[in-house]
Amino acid sequence: MKIPLFDLTRQYKSMREEMLKKIDETISSGVVILGQNVEEIEEKVANYVGTNYAVAVGNGSDALLLALQSMGIKQGDHVLTTPYTFFATASAITRLGAVPIFVDVNEDFNINVDLVKKQIESDNLIKAVIPVHLFGKSVNMDDLKAVCDKYDVKILEDAAQSIGSEAIVDGRKFKTGSIGDAGILSFFPTKNLGAYGDAGMVLTDSEEIAQKVKSLRVHGARQKYVHEEIGYNSRMDEIQAAILNVKIPHLDEWIDARIKIAKKYSNLLGNFVKCPEVPGDRTYVFHQYVIRTESRDDLREYLTNEGIGTAIYYPIPLHLQKCFSFLGYKKGDFPVAEKLSRESLAIPIFPEIKPDEQDYVVNKIKSYMEVRS
Numbered sequence: 001m002k003i004p005l006f007d008l009t010r011q012y013k014s015m016r017e018e019m020l021k022k023i024d025e026t027i028s029s030g031v032v033i034l035g036q037n038v039e040e041i042e043e044k045v046a047n048y049v050g051t052n053y054a055v056a057v058g059n060g061s062d063a064l065l066l067a068l069q070s071m072g073i074k075q076g077d078h079v080l081t082t083p084y085t086f087f088a089t090a091s092a093i094t095r096l097g098a099v100p101i102f103v104d105v106n107e108d109f110n111i112n113v114d115l116v117k118k119q120i121e122s123d124n125l126i127k128a129v130i131p132v133h134l135f136g137k138s139v140n141m142d143d144l145k146a147v148c149d150k151y152d153v154k155i156l157e158d159a160a161q162s163i164g165s166e167a168i169v170d171g172r173k174f175k176t177g178s179i180g181d182a183g184i185l186s187f188f189p190t191k192n193l194g195a196y197g198d199a200g201m202v203l204t205d206s207e208e209i210a211q212k213v214k215s216l217r218v219h220g221a222r223q224k225y226v227h228e229e230i231g232y233n234s235r236m237d238e239i240q241a242a243i244l245n246v247k248i249p250h251l252d253e254w255i256d257a258r259i260k261i262a263k264k265y266s267n268l269l270g271n272f273v274k275c276p277e278v279p280g281d282r283t284y285v286f287h288q289y290v291i292r293t294e295s296r297d298d299l300r301e302y303l304t305n306e307g308i309g310t311a312i313y314y315p316i317p318l319h320l321q322k323c324f325s326f327l328g329y330k331k332g333d334f335p336v337a338e339k340l341s342r343e344s345l346a347i348p349i350f351p352e353i354k355p356d357e358q359d360y361v362v363n364k365i366k367s368y369m370e371v372r373s
């Protein structure tokens with residue numbers, strides 16, 4: 001058996017005709033940049049996550065940059081985030097000339113809010129925090145928001161991996177991406193809602209932030225060819241927007257499927273490897289299903305030889321990346337992140353994985369771990 005970590009083609013097969021029709025309509029209309037499809041997906045996503053505005057941009061990395069800039073973050077400001085995330089979370093900070101400040105994560109992969117509080121109390125240059133709802137698991141936003149509100153620090157949620165997950169704040173449920181001053185989404189093809197190319201979005205309730213992102217995505221021009229500021233070229237194209245409009249009605253059913261697959265993994269693998277824990281007060285939409293074991297590298301090699309796709313998210317925590325060496329961090333600074341980067345292994349999860357394929361993955365992991373022990 002060959003089981004990929006993720007398979008884009010199965011989902012496409014189930015919606016090919018509708019997709020091709022929509023793409024054809026889009027190209028035939030002659031409007032391929034910032035047209036009706038983009039407006040439609042902006043409205044649908046804003047309704048889905050519950051924000052006043054959703055502004056479509058070129059990709060999730062730019063969404064982070066444009067959002068931070070629109071929130072008023074500028075050169076020299078300190079922005080706090082996790083060292084255990086995709087590179088773009090921190091590079092967006094440096095792209096603006098601001099300084100990433102890392103704090104360690106909890107064993108559940110998400111930022112440690114107690115450490116956030118300590119860091120904010122000791123550094124008054126911190127102007128914003130970027131929590132990352134990693135692998136689709138919501139950060140404890142109730143505690144984080146209380147800390148940030150107290151010290152007047154802004155929040156930009158990196159919800160690139162977590163569309164649809166929820167967190168409770170002040171006793172009410174909110175979708176991730178809608179809780180901070182702004183949030184971002186990525187529609188990279190492998191995401192729970194993925195385009196067939198690059199695409200991203202900024203979410204916010206603030207008209208000011210939304211208008212600023214809209215300007216920055218078109219070279220800082222609120223009116224064509226009248227440039228009030230220097231912006232970027234970062235627009236979601238109409239074809240990607242059309243694709244997302246076809247897909248978004250299925251998002252909740254795909255998330256439910258992921259949660260079911262994750263439950264089955266946890267039930268069957270819980271005695272053999274460390275499985276992700278689902279918190280009672282927050283949801284986990286399982287963008288990735290990441291197990292942990294000290295024999296991660298050997299297990300990975302074994303699974304590869306058995307035809308099972310896996311991935312390591314992330315092999316080098318950001319504070320140890322060469323390009324961030326100027327920040328002055330060293331090995332040992334963030335022991336939990338460093339341990340997770342040695343032990344984590346993502347195993348196949350996508351809504352269309354078949355029960356016998358999942359059984360195969362489970363049986364191979366079990367038999368490896370049994371022999372090992």
Ligand SMILES: Cc1ncc(COP(=O)(O)O)c(C=O)c1O
Binds near residue numbers: 062086198
């Ligand atoms: C946590 C996180 N942040 C940001 C991004 C950047 O998104 P994109 O790949 O669309 O630029 C990603 C996507 O890969 C991500 O996983």
